[in-house]
Amino acid sequence: MKNSIQFLILLVSTLTCFAQSKKDKVLFTIEDEPTYVSEFSRVYKKNLDIIDEKDQKEIEEYFDLFVEYKLKLKEARNLQLDEKDAYKKELAGYRKQLAHNYLTDDNATEKLVKEAYNRMQKEVKASHILIKVTLDAAPKDTIAAYEKIMDIRKKVVNGGDFGELAVSYSDDPSAKGNTRMSGNKGNLGYFSAFRMVYPFESAAFNTKIGDVSMPVRTQFGYHLIKVEDVRENVGEVTVAHILLLDKKEEENSENPEQKIKDIYSQIQNGSDFGTLAKRFSEDRSSGVNNGRLPKFGRGRLRSKVFEDIAFSLKEPNEISKPFKSEFGWHIVQLVSKHPMKSYEEEKPVLERKIKNDKRSNVINSSILKKIKKLYTINEGVTARSDFYQLASDPSFFTRNWQKPSDTSFLQKTAFSVKDTAINYDEFITYLLKLSGRMTAKNPDAKSFINHHYKEFMDARLLAFYENDLENVNEEFAAIYGEYRDGLLLFDLMEDQIWNKAKTDTIGLEKFFNAHKEDYKWNKRVEAVIASCTQETAAKKVQQLLKEGKSLDEIKKEVNKNGQVNVIFSPGVYEEGHRNLPEDFQFNMGISSIFKDGQDGLTIVKVNNIIPASYKELSEVKGKVISDYQVYLEKEWIKNLKKNYKIKINKKTYRKLEKLVK
Helix, strand or coil: CCCHHHHHHHHHHHCCCCCCCCCCCCCEEEECCCHHHHHHHHHHHHHHCCCCCHHCCCHHHHHHHHHHHHHHHHHHHHCCCHCHHHHHHHHHHHEEEEEEEECCCCHHHHHHHHHHHHHHCEEEEEEEEEEEEECCCCCHHHHHHHHHHHHHHHHHCCCCCHHHHHHHHHHCHHECCCCCCEEECCCCCCCCCCCHHHHHHHHHHHCCCCCCCCCEECCCEEEEEEEEEEECCEEEEEEEEEECCCCCCCCCCCCHHHHHHHHHHHHHHHCHHHHHHHHHHHCCCHHHCCCCCEEEECCCCCHHHHHHHHHCCCCCCCCCCCCEEEEEEEEEEEEEEEEECCCHHHHHHHHHHHHCCCHHHHHHHHHHHHHHHHEEEEECCCCHHHHHHHHHHCCCCCCCCCCCCCHHHHCCCCEECEEEEEEEEHHHHHHHHHHCCCCCCCCHHHHHHHHHHHHHHHHHHHHHHHHHHHHHHHHHHHHHHHHHHHHHHHHHHHHHHHHHHHHHHHHHHHHHHHCHCCCCCCCCCEEEEEEECHHHHHHHHHHHHHHCCCCCHHHHCCCCCCCCEEEEEEEEEEEECCCCCCCCCCCCECCEEECCCCCEEEEEEEEECCCEEEECHHHHHHHHHHHHHHHHHHHHHHHHHHHHHHHHHHHHHHHHHHCCC
16 A cells, blocks of 8 residues: 555645535544534545555545545644744745646637747747837837837838847847857847747747838837748657767676667667667666657756757657767757647646746736725825925935835825725835836936836735635635645654654664565675677677677677677676566576677676675665655554544544445
């Protein structure tokens, strides 16, 4: 049976508790605290297909785990683990993350997701010219920037070279370059969705090839965008590879560069790529699957070298020459190319990206409309005029400006949401944070206040709604409760089980000594494995090994005329190791020739037989700690059941058992 930590994780991810109806029966109590039938039944049914092991699908086993789960929560609260600062801080982080799912508008999100998906099918190559102006700039400065960008556009329309105009006029430093590197003349290269700020991206995707956009306003200023090309997004590829690590961690002292070349030679001579990947690749996770890697797109891998080689292959089964990456030596085989993912596959990823992108402003605007309908919002009659007056102070746009000292003025209500008042002091504190990072040279006081007062009000409305979610959204209240309990249980397990297993060295050693039969080496051999593809070569290698020739001498004699007929793999191998032939017997000396797959032939030279033996604790400490944790948890649960009064409503349980079955 899987341990209860997995069960705990399932509960955290799926448990949903709603208010009990009058018909809902108490299933059991722990110290008179009730748990209802609806809660257990819902959790059991939702998790039924997730749990793999048969015995946990039996309601009796699952019920026991559920009771243990509730016992642990009871113990955690009695130990006041929910009062710890670290717990409260982490819980607040969970709440913030969860609340994001409820600060959205489904219709607005759907439109943005579809738009982003359509754009992801393409990559746009564009150049731009930027004239800087801040969003809170004075009207005259905004107009001046707009007129300047329009004047540049006229020059482009009348035949001016866009790149040269970017060098002459653009406020983007990269256009001009510097003493160390030449400028890019405004060229941004190819990009797809989410690579640029949203207004800029929209303008680029809505401009035809060869055309220049009208001025586009972003937080940086006004842009002109010239679209130079649009190409299809290449999607993803699936490849297989053979990897030899550059730095050997095992006893094999072979030169990986020479060995990868030998393997490549065998592939060219007709050997099966997958068979060689299984036999030689040191990427164990892909080696057992014929070297195949999960599919990936451009920019997804940590190795640009590997990625470039993979995408350069044109036809399925095409194989690269050996090459070196940051991880070692590879040979890559193209398995297949994949078009862009379907909309339904991509949708969840895009939704997450949109929430972290400027596109979220579109969603926020929609949410704010709903919030303004949900709550009563009243703005102070004199608030704006009072703030305009503050901004007229000559020191307002400098670091020397200070908060007014009049307490009664600071406590005046700027606006109220429901029954909560937001006073002048909060907005003025917000303004003080801005005073040190003014971006406009000569900000207009009224424009500045209007812009930032709206930002402040919107932010406070969203924050108020977020903090009030438990009262206005039943689903959020339930799921938040589950996060709270799940996090508490993790802290309890860490305190009572996990840390103890790691630090109780005496108890760990005692446990290890009592269970030594569970930690044994099988019989091992210190051997050299010779892999050949031709029977004549295999017989020759076998004979030379019997004559006592060195590995280098044998390779010189057998690998001739550019053909690699033998590859040696010296090392220590445990009984049943994947590199050893299936029928191999542990005998000293030179083995017979074993057939390995379609065209593989294997000879094993055994230099030493290492008998089965007990492992040292240091060799298996991680596994022993894990097993010790399971043991400690079982003993701890026994004590909890003794310490707490558990009363099961047997009649209700029997009815539930029949219903579920």
